[in-house]
Amino acid sequence: MPKKDLGPAGKRMFENMYVCFKCHAKIRAQSEKVKKGIIKCRKCKSHHLRLKAKERRGAK
Numbered sequence: 001m002p003k004k005d006l007g008p009a010g011k012r013m014f015e016n017m018y019v020c021f022k023c024h025a026k027i028r029a030q031s032e033k034v035k036k037g038i039i040k041c042r043k044c045k046s047h048h049l050r051l052k053a054k055e056r057r058g059a060k
């Protein structure tokens, strides 16, 4: 059975959310900027970010 998760609104919400690989800080940024390496983690200054969108849980 396919689970229906967030839907279009939720998707958009998570579209620009990234999580720092090192310290797991959440960062909201445009994907273009992340790809270009403009976006840094606020805490540890890492460029190593991943998309938050993969996660199912935490849908508030």
Ligand SMILES: [Zn+2]
Pocket: 020, 021, 022, 023, 024, 025, 041, 042, 043, 044, 045, 046
């Ligand atoms: Zn970090």
